[in-house]
Amino acid sequence: MPEKKRLLTFLKEFADRRISKERSDKIKKVNVVILIIKEVAIFRQHIVTRALNAFHYPACQMQTLNLTTTFIC
Structure with missing residues (x-):
């Protein structure tokens, strides 16, 4: 939890930063959403990698393609 x-x-913090940057740089909101999705994927990978390392699977390599993560052990 x-x-x-x-x-x-x-x-929330990431979205706040991206939205304020979007206002100043005039970036389309769609790009902001895509960036947030990518950041979430990276954050989630970090958690999963830490979990694998905790269970002694450091040899697992992560490959990401189109926000789909696969582990090769």
Whole structure:
């Protein structure tokens, strides 16, 4: 549950930063949403990688393609 709360906090802070940047740079909102999705994917991979390392699977390599993550052990 703490991971979920941290993820939600991270998303809110990231969205706030991206929206304020979007106002100043006039970036389309669609690009902001795509960037947020990519950041969530990276954040989620970090959690999964930490979990794998905790269970002694450091040899697993992560490959990401189109926001789909696969592990090769």
